[in-house]
Amino acid sequence: MPPFELCVRSDLSQLAKISEFVTQSARRAGVPEADVFDIQMATDEACTNSIEHAYSGNMGEVRVCCWVENRTFVVRVTDFGKQFDPTKVPMPDTEAPLESRDIGGLGLFFMRELTDGIEFHSDKEKGNQVILRKRIQTGEG
Amino acid sequence: MTIETTELKRCNVIKLEGRFDSATAPALEEAFRESMNGGVYRIVVDMSGVQFFSSAAIRALLMGYKECRRWNRGDVRLAAVPERITQVFDLAGISSFIETYPDTTKAVGSF
Incomplete structure (x- = not known):
């Protein structure tokens, strides 16, 4: 592809x-339907972060590129806004009672949980990149 | 994306259809607020037509859930949650808190 x-x-x-x-x-690319949904969800969260946090209301461009390598579907989301530090986002406590729960950080949590790998890169020329990977399950184990 | 609110004797039913992401989640918050402004805190959310529900939509749902339950004045119950969305709710740890029913009739009957 x-x-x-x-x-x-x-x-x-x-x-x-x-x-x-x-x-x-x-x-x-032949990704099974259940995994297509996971990719859709993880990509949506990555792009929301670019639009809401990296650009925070300023106009810019979001690039989404998809390809296949080593039987893995890869999505790269690129923006040229503020750099994003994923280590500064607290992980949500998904066990806490809803009434007392701080529900921030759920987007990044979904990106991690719904993919088989996630990378963050920042470069002045190449911009901020989030790379999401999902192995293509063929049903042959 | 469409949101339709029906007023019943026991509760309001908010029927959601389509895609709920960061662009459309504010409309869901608005639907909860409209019911609450009308004094209705018992709400069934009919999820049968939902195709996509992002973390922003979950935040809107939880806002409605918390506000409706404040001072024990009501509750938000879900009906007909599609399987994919159930998996997302399980992951977020909200399935065990929010009462969920197979269809709207049963959810309405639970109030």
Whole structure:
């Protein structure tokens, strides 16, 4: 599969378009439907972070690129906004009673839980990149 | 994405359809607020038509849940949650707290 790329402006209204793009790309790559949903969810959270935190209301560009390597579906989300430090985001306490729960950090938690690997890179020229990996399960074990 | 609120004797039913992400989650918060502003704190959320529910939508749902339950004045109960969304709720640890029913009739009957 050749890499597929989508560039959109940093606006939350573009999330549906991004979802549609990764869904189609993952299906073309032969990703099983249950995993397509996980990829859709993780990508949505990564792009929301770019739009809401990296650009925080300023106009910019979000690039989403998908490809397959070593039987793994890869999504790379790139923005050119503020650098993001994932170590500063507290992990949510998913065991705490809802009434007392601080529900921040759930997006990053989903990105980690729903993929098989996640990387963060920051570079002045290449921008901020989040790379999400999901192994393509073929049913052959 | 569409949100439709129906007023019943026992509670309000908020029917959700489509995609709930950071762009559309504020509309869900608004739907909860409208019911609460009308003095209704017992709410069933019909999830049968939901295709996507991000962390922002979960935050909106939990806001409604917490506000409705304040001072024991009500509750938010879920109906017909699609399997994929159930898995996300399990992961977030909210399935064990929010009462969930297989369909709207049973959820409404629980009040």
